[in-house]
Amino acid sequence: MEPTDGRDSRKFWLKAELHAHCSLDPADYRICPHSPEDLIARAAGLGYRVLAITCHNLDIWTPGLAEYARNRGIVLVPGMEVAADDGRHVLAYNFRAAPEELDTLARIRALSRNDTLVIAPHPFYPGPMSLRNRLARNADIFDAVEYSGFRVRGLDFNRRAAAFARRARKPLVGFGDIHYLWQLDRTFTWIYAEPEVSSIISAVKRGSVRMETSPLSWGDAAAWWASTLWRCAFGSHSAPRATPEPEVR
Numbered sequence: 001m002e003p004t005d006g007r008d009s010r011k012f013w014l015k016a017e018l019h020a021h022c023s024l025d026p027a028d029y030r031i032c033p034h035s036p037e038d039l040i041a042r043a044a045g046l047g048y049r050v051l052a053i054t055c056h057n058l059d060i061w062t063p064g065l066a067e068y069a070r071n072r073g074i075v076l077v078p079g080m081e082v083a084a085d086d087g088r089h090v091l092a093y094n095f096r097a098a099p100e101e102l103d104t105l106a107r108i109r110a111l112s113r114n115d116t117l118v119i120a121p122h123p124f125y126p127g128p129m130s131l132r133n134r135l136a137r138n139a140d141i142f143d144a145v146e147y148s149g150f151r152v153r154g155l156d157f158n159r160r161a162a163a164f165a166r167r168a169r170k171p172l173v174g175f176g177d178i179h180y181l182w183q184l185d186r187t188f189t190w191i192y193a194e195p196e197v198s199s200i201i202s203a204v205k206r207g208s209v210r211m212e213t214s215p216l217s218w219g220d221a222a223a224w225w226a227s228t229l230w231r232c233a234f235g236s237h238s239a240p241r242a243t244p245e246p247e248v249r
C-alpha cells in the first residue's frame with residue numbers, strides 16, 4: 001500500500017483488477033484453470049488490494065470469499081460481466097441483482113444506484129460481444145471505460161475506447177480480462193480510495209484513478225490462444241458446480 005498524500009488519512013492508492021474470470025465461470029470455465037482462491041492469493045502476492053471476479057452472468061461473491069480475500073489484504077468487489085442487448089458485454093458491480101435483471105442496457109440503467117458501478121469492457125474489440133456504437137448511444141449508463149490489457153504491440157483495439165473516454169469525460173481504467181494468472185500485473189489501475197467497496201466505487205466514478213499498462217508480447221498472445229484453443233477442445237476440468245444460492249450481504 002502506498003502512503004497517503006495527506007488529503008485523507010484513510011485513503012490510499014489501491015492497486016486494482018476489476019475484470020477477471022475463474023474456474024467457476026459458466027462461460028469460460030474450460031479456459032480458466034484457477035479457482036477464485038488461487039486468483040485472490042496470486043493477486044495478493046502481486047500487491048493488489050482490490051479485486052472483482054467478474055464471471056459471465058454469475059456473481060460468485062460470498063461473505064466467505066470476501067473474508068478469504070480480506071485476510072490477504074484484498075477488498076473483493078461484487079460484480080459480474082453480464083450480456084446485455086443480445087450478448088454485449090458489460091461489467092456490472094454491486095447491483096445485488098440476478099443476471100436476468102441486467103440483460104438489457106435499459107434494465108442496467110434502471111437499476112443503477114450511487115453505490116453501483118458500470119464499466120464498458122473492451123468496447124471496440126472485434127466481435128459481437130463488444131458494445132461499439134451502443135457505448136456512445138448509452139453513454140449515461142457507463143461510469144468508466146475499460147482499456148483492455150488484452151493487447152499486443154502494434155495491434156491495439158483500445159484507441160477508440162480512449163478517444164471516447166476523453167470526449168465523453170469518462171475515466172479510462174485499465175484491466176486485464178484475466179483468464180490466466182500470468183496476465184496479472186501487466187495492465188491494472190490504481191484507485192485512490194478507502195479500502196472498502198463503496199469508497200472504491202465512488203473513487204472510480206469520480207475518476208480518482210490512474211492506470212498502468214504494458215502490452216502482451218506476441219509470444220504471450222500466441223500462448224494465450226494456444227492454451228485457450230487446447231482447453232476449449234479438451235477441457236481442463238469439468239463444469240463448475242451448480243450456482244449456489246446467493247447469500248445475503
Ligand SMILES: [Zn+2]
Nearest residue numbers: 081089121129
Ligand atoms: Zn468480455
Ligand SMILES: [Zn+2]
Nearest residue numbers: 019021081177
Ligand atoms: Zn471478461
